[in-house]
Amino acid sequence: MLDETLNFKKILRETFEAYSEFARDGVTDVNEFIFDDLKKLDIYKKEEEIYQIIEEIDDTLNRIEKNHSDILQYKKNGFPTSRWIEDRIEELQTIYSREDNETIPKLLDVIINQENNKILQEVLALSQQLEIKQLDSYKFEDLNKKFISSKIFDAFQQNTALSLISANGIDSYDEDILTPLGDYVESKINDSGDSMVKKLVATAAIKATKLGYIKSLEGKSTTEIVSIVDNGLTKIKIGYKIAKGDISVPEAVDYLIDRTVARVEAVVFHTCKRAGGFVGEKVGQAVGTVFGPVGTAVGGLIGRVVGECVGEAIGEKINVGIRKIADTAKDLCRNVYEAGKEFVSNAWNGIKSVFSW
Secondary structure (H helix, E strand, O other), rough: HHHHHHHHHHHHHHHHHHHHHHHHHOOOOOHHHHHHHHHHHOOOOHHHHHHHHHHHHHHHHHHHHHHHHHHHHHHOOOOOHHHHHHHHHHHHHHOOOOOOHHHHHHHHHHHHHHHHHHHHHHOOOOOOOOOOOOOOOOOOOOOOHHHHHHHHHHEEEEEEHHHOOOOOOOOOOOOOOOHHHHHHHHOOOOOOHHHHHHHHHHHHHHHHHHHOOOOHHOOOOHHHHHHHHHHHHHHHHHHHHHHHHHOHHHHHHHHHHHHHHHHHHHHHHHHHHHHOOOOOHHHHHHHHHHHHHHHHHHHOOOHHHHHHHOOOOEEEHHHHHHHHHHHHHHHHHHHHHHHOOOOOOHHHOOOOHHHHO
């Protein structure tokens, strides 16, 4: 893990320093830079491969942002996030599964809960498998649609909480601060400059993976890597905002949950687009990578490395904010497990109430 961290940090610094040089020459188009930067690796046989990577980075980030914006608009109009999930599942079924109204919702529910259990087992060092409770029917029709969507939303909430529980603190800081990363953390939530920073960090992660430094991401799609980067970077910015008092813990949790939901849809959408249809195995693998132990670990690695690069003044505030959520959530999840020997959905209500101190 130490070598993985050091190698990723080296590539991250090289990427941002190269972009600074690129921008000093008067060219600020980040996509043009990414093309030149990936081409220098001499790994890709055709330029078209690089163009496809850049397009997928753009499309994935744009999809996440659009989804998140839509969810916030739903809530502004008085509809819960689960209603947005319901509408998106119906949309997917209309496109890919008109004759089958069970497969898509069942896959999403089972996969997310399965990955939640894997993360919880790692966090609590459990030796036994946790039970995954499936519904008697996943027929996405009538009132059952709302019930299923609410259950899937519960799983997304739990996944967000578990991702926060798994977050490692920043233990050391570099003297040579990467100013663009510090600016990202300090900038407002949903700042217009976020996309550029996420593109550059995603490029560094793609390069590190191609060079064999992040083994767990080898063979994973650009969308999967970009989604993991989005999670890692979003988490540290929100942690900083909590510590600064710009956002309360419950508000931060709601934001991160909605971001998780937005990210899941983006992963499903782009996986289907790449596969030319809803292929359950491929969708399951992609969702499992991003929202399971692999995505949680790599997202944590990315957040930690970025935290080290922004210096102690900013980094310690990130630590404070993340710990406000993670420490409490970890204790509560252990208590829930000991009480019921499974991670049940009502755990989330307890987590949110404890967050309100």
